[in-house]
Amino acid sequence: MPRRTTGRYERTTVGGEEVAAFVPYALPPVEPPLVVEAALAARLRAAEQALVRLELAGEMVPSLDWFIYAFVRKEAVLSSQIEGTQATLVDLLTFEAQDGASPSAAPNADVEEVCNYLDALAYSRAQLADPKGLPLSMRLLSEAHQRLMRGVRGASMLQGEVRRSQNWIGGSRPGNAAYVPPPPHALGEVLGAFEKYLHEDDSLPPLVRAGLLHVQFETIHPYLDGNGRIGRLLVTLLLEHWKLLTKPLLYLSLFFKRHRADYYRRLDAVRTDGDWEGWLDFFLDGVATIADEAVASARELFALVAEDRARVLAQEGMSVVALRLFELLPCHPVVTVASVMKFVATTKPTAGRAIELLVAAGVLVETTGKKRDRSFVYRGYLDRLRVGTELDGAPRTRT
Secondary structure, eight states, X not given: OOOOOOEEEEEEEETTEEEEEEEEOOSSOTTTTOOOOHHHHHHHHHHHHHHHHHHHHHHHSSOHHHHHHHHHHHHHHHHHHHTTOOOOHHHHHHHHHHXXXXXXXXXXXXXXXXXXXXXXXXXXXXXXXXXXXXXXXXXXXXXXXXXXXXXXXXXXXXXXXXXXXXXXXXXXXXXXXXXXXXOGGGHHHHHHHHHHHHHSOOSSOHHHHHHHHHHHHHHHOOSSSOHHHHHHHHHHHHHHXXXXXXXXXXXXHHHHHHTHHHHHHHHHHHHXXXXXXXXXXXXXXXXXXXXXXXXXXXXXXXXXXXXXXXXXXXXXXXXHHHXXXXXXXXXXXXXXXXXXXXXXXXXXXXXXXXXXXXXXXXXXXEOSOOSSSOOEEEHHHHHHHTTTOSOOOOOOOOO
16 A cells, blocks of 8 residues: 555643644545555445445335335444444334333433434435535534434534534543544634535545545544544435435445444554555445345345235235235334324224234234233344344444
8 A cells, every 4th residue: 555644743732631633634635646446446346336236226126215214224223333322223113113102202312312313314415405405514514413412422512513622532531542633723724625625526436535535524523422423424425415326225334333443443544554545445345245235135125025915915804904004014113003093094993903913914023022002013024124233232432
């Protein structure tokens, strides 16, 4: 790999300790410039082709809403888990099924963080889709950050505002930190350059630029908390903004979670050794891997639903309400009697009977073991969807 310097160090005092804060140079990489050739070019082609396959898979399935609903939630859970949030996909879907049903339905802190991520993504996509909305910019990311941090741990840490104090990553204090981002007074300069690169013409391919911008955002670390999640959300927004995907179907955080140590090592190597090529090799491999897995998952989920639909139609005594409920299950794989009443606009007895019929058909499974306030899951669907979202016991590392 070519050696290059990607920034300068500035001595600053934090908590009575003098530390070296890293101030990154503006993108794109120079001296030497980044050249996409040979093995890296092959990685890029594989990633681009995998995204095309994912886009085509989204266009060919009968209900794209199924997969947007499922994959967006999978990404939200995984991105939050990388930071140590102890919430699973089942936790999120169970809360959504119970939301508003009773006072006890309020989310715990971990689920609330995931819900906030969903809100931040939905807001950002709506703004970009609206001709009068905010463009892709630091202002938009700060609005997303405000929604991400609302009411959760770290919520007091300047929601939606660029930090005004020094932060650090790793270690118990600044003096033994693994990394110290730019000092507050340098943020205007580096964020201005970051935003400029978002919009300027560049000969580098968009997917490569997305990889560069993710690292640059993580390196700047402009907020006191939530940087990792906003940095990964940025990749999702860039893929759609630059029309590499038309919907957020790529849950790239699964690759970062699987290879967490390598993810952080590659980020550090850019700062210490200027190894943009090593990072891009890792990033593009992740895009190709997860895009192909998402295509396979979409096919598998659709085949499962088709098979289960045939079973439901063959079930003796099947009702119209139960059939309507079945068609809603891919977007609501965890249900309660109360949620079914709302989804299909029916009475409590009719909702209960619809659930009973789908249980008899082997589609729904009761999971609480209780006589009241029971939850039912579309187990076959959920078991396939939640692969990779189980907790792995990794320590919490707020970034």
